Amino acid sequence: MNTEDFDILKTGIDYLDNAATTMKPKSVIKAVTDYYKEYTSNIHRGDYNNSIRADKEYETTREKIREFINAQSKEEIIYTNGTTNGLNIVVFGFMQHYLKPGDEVIIDQAEHASNSLPWIVLSKKIGFKLVFAPLDKDYKLTVESIKNCITPNTKVISIAHITNTIGDTRDINNIGKLCKENNILFVVDAAQSIAHTKIDVQEDNINFLAFSGHKMYGPTGTGILYGKKFLLEKIQPIEYGGDMNTEFSSTGDYSLKELPTRLEAGTRNIAGVIGLGAAIDYINSIGLEKIHNYEISLHQYLLEQMKQIPNIKIYNPSTQGTIVLFNVDKYFSQDVAIYLNQLNICIRAGNHCAKMLHEVIQDNSTCRISLSFYNTKEDIDKVVEALRNQDKILDTLV
Ligand SMILES: Cc1ncc(COP(=O)(O)O)c(C=O)c1O
The missing domain is CATH 3.90.1150.10 (Aspartate Aminotransferase, domain 1)
Known part of the structure; x- marks a missing residue:
């Protein structure tokens, strides 16, 4: 097709x-090359036409992504460089300050390194317990298996929507319900699902969602971290630099911008983000x-x-x-x-x-x-x- x-x-x-x-697809390659050939410029910084055009395209992608996953607002869409980056921001920018010794985080043995190694590293640092929900005889992860692992200490469930090996689609809608009922944060790695099946972050009660542009016909070096606004606001950035601050001084005082810019330090992959917007259009067109x-x-x-x-x-x-x-x-x-x-x-x-x-x-x-x-x-x-x-x-x- x-x-x-x-x-x-x-x-x-x-x-x-x-x-x-x-x-x-050709349309994605064209969007990227158009930016390089016709209006290369930085965003959020220029008072001239090319920069204004780049700003517009860059922010339009954010709205396209918002709609694609049904996030409540554009502020909930953070540009990253991929799923790995997004999940690391969740683990080291949020969970590091949220989890305590004795807490429990549920993952499983089929997870990709991006959704297991950061948790392993942080659990060693903090002393929370990493619980591995057993896979069934077909190596799939069921809602029942997760349910059986939940205890009063469970604070987070972090799973792939679809794994990159067994490829089973997890029932994120019912797992999301379980999370809501038990006051558990639900983190979803959508690297393998975003281009293949519908995700509705509100309907599925997802607190954080990460995916990569390059696995959805978009450019490499692009990705999205979605988070509910009140949670993103609690993230301590793991990168500080240009664009994300409002002011700072030699006395050590500083203040940061509002979401989403406070989590997007430095010059991002502008061409890539514009290409990602074209990828969303392309998927929607089919x-x-x-x-x-x-x-x-x-x-x-x-x-x-x-x-x-x-x-x-x-x-x-x-x-x-x-x-x-x-x-x-x-x-x-x-x-x-x-x-x-x-x-x-x-x-x-x-x-x-x-x-x-x-x-x-x-x-x-x-x-x-x-x-x-x-x-x-x-x-x-x-x-x-x-x-x-x-x-x-x-x-x-x-
Ligand atoms: C399930 C899953 N999670 C995370 C990743 C990491 O994605 P990236 O390398 O684009 O950060 C992959 C990549 O293959 C994946 O398949």
């Missing part, structure tokens, strides 16, 4: 690594629901084909989504990826930055195919055919 909007796909690659990053439905049917097709190939172990055969995690019999996952690369097929191999998952699935390294709406049945047929010819893997390596 819409493959023609992506010049890079005309180079002949079979790109099946969309959980790592997505391709950029429709998230249409994207979602197409991807689900393509994934179903992939799964059916893969299940028929001998010697393939699929770790998430019951997951509905865009990701298939697998290994080919005796072959090391990276060897499989190298073999597929010879055929111009791009997949990911390794631990996928989810370094605790092997404690559960008992394999350190897996292959991952992750789809997007611009993939086609032909893309799938190509990788399936290559995996059927798995005896050629060794030939390409020696």
Whole structure:
């Protein structure tokens, strides 16, 4: 679907690594190059036309994002450089001052490093307890599992909406309800879901949400941290510098601007933010629901084909989504990826930055195919055919 909007796909690659990053449509590339070619300037600082235009485009993206996730106000949308940055701001700018020894934070073993390592580091520093909600027999995280972990000491639940390995979609609506009932802060890592399924931060009772622009057809180095306004106001910035202050003096007095600028120190990725605005327009022009439905049917097709190939172990055969995690019999996952690369097929191999998952699935390294709406049945047929010819893997390596 819409493959023609992506010049890079005309180079002949079979790109099946969309959980790592997505391709950029022409309109996003144009928005970025227009800024560089026609009105490069800084924002919030210039009294001339190019700067005023950059200001306008930059702030328009904020409104587009607000609408996209249904935040209450534009002040709740903070520009970051990605999901990792957003989650670190939550953990070290907010939680570091909020959590006390004896408190409990619930995560799980399928979380990406961005939503586990900051918590691990902070729990060592503060002495709160990190509780790992058990995954079920299919390595999915259920509402029931989370419910069973909640105690009077639970202060935060921080989970991926969709993980980048098993790819299961967590029921954030019901988990959000649980959080509300129990006075727990709900942090959602939306890196893998934002481009694939609808998120409504108010409806889902989300307190903090982080995602990356590059995984939603936007430029690298862009991201969003959403937070409810009263919580964002309590964040102690982890960066201080230009634009975010109102005044400071050699006596040590200083004051900071209002949200969102107080959390956006220095010159941000202006071109990237403008490109992100174009990415939102692009997604809206197709429709998230249409994207979602197409991807689900393509994934179903992939799964059916893969299940028929001998010697393939699929770790998430019951997951509905865009990701298939697998290994080919005796072959090391990276060897499989190298073999597929010879055929111009791009997949990911390794631990996928989810370094605790092997404690559960008992394999350190897996292959991952992750789809997007611009993939086609032909893309799938190509990788399936290559995996059927798995005896050629060794030939390409020696
Ligand atoms: C579930 C999940 N969370 C967080 C991240 C981190 O995203 P970024 O590297 O863009 O900060 C990723 C990246 O793959 C991810 O898949």
